[in-house]
Amino acid sequence: MRGSSIDDELRRTHSVLIMSNSDPGDIEIPSSIPILPLRNSVLFPGSIIPIDVGRRKSVRLVEDAISQERPVIGILTQKDARTEDPGVDDMYKVGCAARILKVIKLAKDNFSVILQGVARIEIKELEGTEPFIAAKVVTIPDDEQSDVELDALVMNLKDIAKRVVKLMPELPKEAGALVDSVTEPGHLADLITSNLELEVAEKQQILETIDLKTRMRLVLTFLSRQLEVLKVRERINTQVQEEMGRNQREYVLRQQLKAIRDELGELDEGVNDLDEFAEKIEEAKLPEEADKAARKQLDRLKHMQASSAEYTVTRTYLEWLVDMPWNKSTEDKIELDEVRRVLDADHYDLDKVKKRIIEYMAVRKLKADKKGPILCLAGPPGVGKTSLGRSIAKAIGRKFVRISLGGVRDEAEIRGHRRTYVGSMPGRIIQGIKKAGTNNPVFVLDEIDKLGHDFRGDPASALLEVLDPEQNSSFSDHYLEVPFDLSKVMFIATANLLDGIPWALRDRLEIIDLSGYTRLDKQQISRRFLIPKQLEDHGLTDELLQISDEAVLSVIDSHTREAGVRNLEREIGSLTRGVAVKIAEGIIEKEAILTAEDVSKYLGAPKHVSEVAERVGEPGVCTGLAWTAVGGEILFIEATTMPGKGKLTLTGQLGDVMKESVMAALSFIRSRASQLGLEAGNFIENMDLHVHVPAGAVPKDGPSAGVTMYTALVSLFLGIPVRPDVAMTGEISLRGNVMPVGGVKEKLLAAHRAGIKRVILPERNLKDLIDLPDEIKSEMEIFGAKRMDDVLHLALSTVPDGLEPLREDIGDGKLALAPKVEEGSSPTADA
Numbered sequence: 001m002r003g004s005s006i007d008d009e010l011r012r013t014h015s016v017l018i019m020s021n022s023d024p025g026d027i028e029i030p031s032s033i034p035i036l037p038l039r040n041s042v043l044f045p046g047s048i049i050p051i052d053v054g055r056r057k058s059v060r061l062v063e064d065a066i067s068q069e070r071p072v073i074g075i076l077t078q079k080d081a082r083t084e085d086p087g088v089d090d091m092y093k094v095g096c097a098a099r100i101l102k103v104i105k106l107a108k109d110n111f112s113v114i115l116q117g118v119a120r121i122e123i124k125e126l127e128g129t130e131p132f133i134a135a136k137v138v139t140i141p142d143d144e145q146s147d148v149e150l151d152a153l154v155m156n157l158k159d160i161a162k163r164v165v166k167l168m169p170e171l172p173k174e175a176g177a178l179v180d181s182v183t184e185p186g187h188l189a190d191l192i193t194s195n196l197e198l199e200v201a202e203k204q205q206i207l208e209t210i211d212l213k214t215r216m217r218l219v220l221t222f223l224s225r226q227l228e229v230l231k232v233r234e235r236i237n238t239q240v241q242e243e244m245g246r247n248q249r250e251y252v253l254r255q256q257l258k259a260i261r262d263e264l265g266e267l268d269e270g271v272n273d274l275d276e277f278a279e280k281i282e283e284a285k286l287p288e289e290a291d292k293a294a295r296k297q298l299d300r301l302k303h304m305q306a307s308s309a310e311y312t313v314t315r316t317y318l319e320w321l322v323d324m325p326w327n328k329s330t331e332d333k334i335e336l337d338e339v340r341r342v343l344d345a346d347h348y349d350l351d352k353v354k355k356r357i358i359e360y361m362a363v364r365k366l367k368a369d370k371k372g373p374i375l376c377l378a379g380p381p382g383v384g385k386t387s388l389g390r391s392i393a394k395a396i397g398r399k400f401v402r403i404s405l406g407g408v409r410d411e412a413e414i415r416g417h418r419r420t421y422v423g424s425m426p427g428r429i430i431q432g433i434k435k436a437g438t439n440n441p442v443f444v445l446d447e448i449d450k451l452g453h454d455f456r457g458d459p460a461s462a463l464l465e466v467l468d469p470e471q472n473s474s475f476s477d478h479y480l481e482v483p484f485d486l487s488k489v490m491f492i493a494t495a496n497l498l499d500g501i502p503w504a505l506r507d508r509l510e511i512i513d514l515s516g517y518t519r520l521d522k523q524q525i526s527r528r529f530l531i532p533k534q535l536e537d538h539g540l541t542d543e544l545l546q547i548s549d550e551a552v553l554s555v556i557d558s559h560t561r562e563a564g565v566r567n568l569e570r571e572i573g574s575l576t577r578g579v580a581v582k583i584a585e586g587i588i589e590k591e592a593i594l595t596a597e598d599v600s601k602y603l604g605a606p607k608h609v610s611e612v613a614e615r616v617g618e619p620g621v622c623t624g625l626a627w628t629a630v631g632g633e634i635l636f637i638e639a640t641t642m643p644g645k646g647k648l649t650l651t652g653q654l655g656d657v658m659k660e661s662v663m664a665a666l667s668f669i670r671s672r673a674s675q676l677g678l679e680a681g682n683f684i685e686n687m688d689l690h691v692h693v694p695a696g697a698v699p700k701d702g703p704s705a706g707v708t709m710y711t712a713l714v715s716l717f718l719g720i721p722v723r724p725d726v727a728m729t730g731e732i733s734l735r736g737n738v739m740p741v742g743g744v745k746e747k748l749l750a751a752h753r754a755g756i757k758r759v760i761l762p763e764r765n766l767k768d769l770i771d772l773p774d775e776i777k778s779e780m781e782i783f784g785a786k787r788m789d790d791v792l793h794l795a796l797s798t799v800p801d802g803l804e805p806l807r808e809d810i811g812d813g814k815l816a817l818a819p820k821v822e823e824g825s826s827p828t829a830d831a
Contacts, residue, residue, distance in 0.1 A: 010333050024760040027072065027118050029097045029327060035074045035088075035123070035133040036059045036098075039081040042203040043096040044190035045117040053111045055084070071100050074121055074137055077204055088126050094208045097121045097139070117190075135567055142186035144210050153216040154185050160193050160223050167230035171195075171393050185212050186457035186530065189219045196222055200342065214815050223306065250307065274302055280322040288327060290482040294321045316418060320426060320480065329440045329488065331825060334365040342395035348525045352618065352771075353511050357392055360490075370491035376448070376506075378498050379514030380631040380746075382564020385494040386446055392492065393442035401432040406447035411457025414466065416479035418455070425555065426479040429466055433484070434687065440488035448493040449500035460502050467491055467508045468501040515745045516563025516631040518752060519556055526552045530569045534576045543591060547572070547681050550596040558606035559599070563631025563746065578602035617724065620716030622795070624708030625729040625742030625751055626700070632750030634727060635705060637712040638693055644688025652693035655701025662691050665710035665734055668788070669717065672736070677800055678717055689713075704741040706732035707760070710788055711795050720798045727751045728791060736788040740764040745772060752776050760785050760794050 011668070018276045036058055043049060053062050065071035076095035085091050098115040106112055120140035127134040158179055175195075180438045182188045192208045203224065209215040243349035245570045254287045281294045297318050304311040333339060338363050343354045356375065363370050377385040386402070393400035408414075417424035425431070432443060453462045466486060474483035493509060495501060501509070517525065531547055554577070560567045575594060579602075582588045600606070622633040648666070652661050669676065673683055691709065694699055717720050729738035729747055740762040747767075751759050763784035769777075 006452050031076045038077050038085045042077050043075045043117045044194045047194045051112050057132040059109050089468040111600045233291045324341040325439045328436045337635040339395045344389035371487045374491045375494040376509035377509050378495045380563035382566030383514045389444035391494045399441040401436045401441045402444040403428045404446045406450040409452040409454045411462045414459045414462035416477040418478045430477045444488045445493040449495035513722045516749045522556050534573045538576045538580045551594045554596040554614045555600045561608045619719045622712035622722045624705045625747035632746035632756045637708045638692045639716045641687045647688040649690040661706035662709050703731040704729045720796050725757040726795045730762040738762045740783045744768040
């Protein structure tokens with residue numbers, strides 16, 4: 001059999017199958033009959049279906065059958081419809097005996113045959129395959145039984161079948177009456193199954209089910225499933241029709257409302273609204289490209305229905321265009337004395353930043369169209385980087401905008417989303433400009449070193465255009481799609497670590513380093529800013545609470561150890577809260593004066609004590625200086641020996657560079673063993689050496705501890721303790737030179753906080769001390785060492801005899817402010 005797969009599918013799913021009035025028992029079924037394979041369909045007893053016959057064997061079978069009187073053939077369904085020449089094994093064993101009612105010749109070797117199912121049959125034996133398949137079969141009659149359960153199943157089937165007929169308009173109205181007219185249970189089950197939209201395998205399952213009750217339950221299951229599908233379809237159709245009806249109704253009503261308003265001479269509110277947009281476009285004085293885009297979108301808006309989704313999207317875009325401050329600027333305060341006064345009133349110290357702002361305002365006074373600077377304030381947490389941006393805006397009379405970039409990983413956060421996306425909006429730069437309402441605010445990009453990146457893009461790359469003075473005059477946001485001038489904006493970025501900023505972005509920033517505060521700086525900041533703020537926050541006044549300078553210094557020394565003042569503010573807040581409780585309880589009725597002795601009552605035992613005194617006084621212990629992201633720190637090097645075979649052990653989570661510094665120091669000691677008074681060549685062969693750097697849980701790395709490692713090892717081998725008030729930093733070379741390092745100011749601040757009195761630096765780092773506060777210069781001896789022998793002279797309590805004499809230019813240890821620097825030398829950064 002051959003025919004169109006589309007026709008087969010239509011017959012399988014949509015044909016209305018007719019039941020024969022003939023009694024199947026009147027037709028005699030021979031024991032041996034020809035077999036016609038059927039694709040994509042199952043024939044049931046009592047059903048009448050048309051099929052197309054075109055395969056060679058099928059054509060021969062039909063030609064042979066029509067030559068007989070009242071021919072009967074077997075119809076078996078193929079397991080796989082793609083098989084062109086099926087055998088007995090390619091067909092199901094149970095099928096249906098059929099009577100050929102009519103044959104129409106469509107073309108040569110192509111017939112249209114109308115079949116009527118007669119009874120179930122099962123193949124027992126194959127008789128032949130040529131010229132067509134013939135087999136011995138047995139008839140499978142339905143059981144002649146009747147009981148209450150069977151009657152109930154018949155009633156359920158008829159009830160659900162009639163409900164299904166009502167939900168299927170493609171079925172004729174007579175279908176319901178046909179269902180009612182069937183009285184035999186098996187006949188009813190076959191009729192319903194032949195009209196259900198089931199898979200071939202499911203229909204075959206029903207055909208092979210002989211037990212009537214089992215067959216009817218199976219048909220009832222499939223019929224109930226069909227009913228639920230039709231109910232859902234009906235519900236969906238109803239919803240769609242209701243929605244279409246509502247939209248049509250709304251359209252008609254709007255047209256009627258428009259006609260009524262026209263008759264009354266009233267203007268439409270929507271028209272008024274769009275007219276307001278036209279006025280806003282005129283008032284905004286947009287640049288040419290933005291004006292063209294706004295008018296184009298306004299024209300589109302006038303031809304849209306207000307209820308459409310695109311209307312809302314276009315209207316929102318138009319609102320962004322007309323609300324942007326294209327030509328709105330604030331007037332700068334160019335009185336330099338006033339700017340300087342405001343900056344000094346809000347922040348103590350920070351002279352570098354204040355100087356840069358004064359320079360910019362001076363240039364603005366001379367050249368009004370000067371582009372805004374792009375600064376980056378880099379320093380440890382708590383030194384006032386973010387709050388400084390607000391003070392700058394206040395000082396020069398501009399609006400202030402701040403966005404935090406910490407953790408931002410999506411490029412669209414900077415450049416915006418394209419309007420094709422649902423819920424799209426401009427990036428945070430354009431949002432900030434709109435919020436400020438002017439095109440020249442002070443714009444703080446907080447935590448720029450903590451930008452991330454992933455599959456959604458790299459926001460740091462998107463900032464390249466924003467922070468480039470040569471490009472940001474035509475910054476294009478993906479949402480606006482028209483350029484906006486950012487050249488008048490004063491961008492101020494803040495960062496703790498410059499290493500996290502890509503080089504291309506870092507190159508566009510004017511870096512201003514903010515170091516930590518000294519002890520007296522923190523005292524002044526507390527007196528001027530922190531204490532008054534905490535008193536106001538806790539409802540206290542100067543008349544109720546006075547905090548002495550000694551108490552403030554006690555908090556600074558014993559309860560905080562930081563480069564900034566954030567923890568200091570918290571501790572002062574704890575003091576004021578403690579006093580506030582006693583005042584509220586009536587324990588303190590008059591003015592309270594907090595002294596250094598009172599601090600521990602409110603803050604508890606000191607959190608920080610000087611570690612210098614505990615770790616000196618014995619050979620092999622030396623104090624170094626380290627730089628971290630939160631400021632400088634002191635670093636202790638401990639070395640010890642034990643009997644062994646020359647093994648070197650390094651602990652304290654040391655990085656590769658720091659381990660190499662230990663090896664370089666040890667190699668230099670071995671090369672100069674005789675000058676140091678050690679046994680040349682084999683002084684370490686009979687001992688194991690262990691170098692430890694507390695605290696062990698903190699990772700450490702960098703070359704700047706090389707000098708400290710060398711001094712600690714020499715102290716250990718010679719049995720000479722290092723002076724308790726000395727700290728040092730510097731990289732060592734195998735020739736004994738002291739190489740320059742980075743972070744000098746932060747390291748000296750840390751040494752000052754720890755009570756160190758003498759610091760040894762590489763000589764080539766002395767030029768970095770220009771900005772060092774006078775307080776530190778007056779309270780510490782700072783030496784510039786060129787060779788390692790200089791370090792040993794200055795650090796050891798007893799100087800070995802074999803060392804080179806101390807250089808005369810070092811003198812008595814006082815710092816020379818203009819040290820000689822070798823020509824061609826340049827400082828290197830501490831890793």
